[in-house]
Amino acid sequence: MSTVKEPLHPLRTARYLWLGILLCALVGGACFLGGRWSAGRSETAKIDTVVLQNQLSEIRELATVTYAYTNMAQFESSNDFYGVKIPFTTKSxxxxxxxxxxxxxDLDGAEVSVSGTTVTITLPEAEILSHExxxxxxxxxxEKTSIFNPFTVEDFTSFQSDQKAAMEEKALSRGLLAEARAKAVSSVEQLFAAALPDTYTVTVQ
Incomplete structure (x- = not known):
């Protein structure tokens, strides 16, 4: 027994065609919007990182520690002959x-990363930035001088350089770098706590 298929009505065929076109359009639109949303999120993260990096530069001076001192040092030099001081050549x-x-x-070397609502700032090690x-x-x-061994410019520059190195060592021995890093961490945490919404978590390391 054979079965005869009823031919499709033209209106029904057109309806199926339009439904197919509409379905394709919806799928395509969803893919397009999804891509735009993803790109937008990525771009937002990049922009946020740049903004935060720029804000770090603004607190560079606030994140430093100053060690002020008064020093008294003695300079003395004389000519010698095989380890024996030559008389009348001492200057001091x-x-x-x-x-x-x-x-x-150096906050220019800090690294900032944003992952969702978590901001991580990695700071370089503390260092001496200047010594004036x-x-x-x-x-x-x-002051004592000798006509046989007068003062020279090198005497003063060399003495000053040695004294600066000695005072830097003294400052380091008193924990200057540890204090500087602690202040930098505190300054950065305060900066981002004020700049970011409460929903963000900030980690400084």
């Missing part, structure tokens, strides 16, 4: 002066 002086050593973290001597504060006492 006592110098007092004020100086400042600044230590901190106040030349107006310099006073020389008990």
């Amino acid at each position: 002086f006592i110098l007092t002066y004020d100086g400042t050593v600044k230590a901190g973290v 001597i106040d030349e107006d504060s310099m006073e020389v006492f008990d």
Whole structure:
């Protein structure tokens, strides 16, 4: 027994065709919007990272620690002959002066990453950023010189360099770098706590 199929009505065929076109359009639109949404989220993360990085640069000075000191040092030099001082060649002086050593973290080297609502800031190690001597504060006492061994510019520059190195070592021994890093971490945490919504978590390491 054979079965005869009823031919499709033209209106029904057109309806199926339009339904197919509409379904394809909906799927295509969803894919397009999904791609735009993903790209938008990625771009937002990039923009946020750049903004946060720029904000770090604005607190560079606040994230430093200053070690101020007053130093008194004695310079003495004489000519010698096989380890024996030659008479009348000794020159010496006592110098007092004020100086400042600044230590901190180079925030230009900080790395910022954003993952959802978590912001992670990785800071470089603390270091000495500058060491300045106040030349107006310099006073020389008990200066002694010799016509056989007069003072030279090198005497002063070498002495100053040695004293700066000695004072930096003293500052480091008192925990200057640890204090500088702690202040940098605190400053960065306060910055982002004020700049970001409460829903964000900030980690500084």
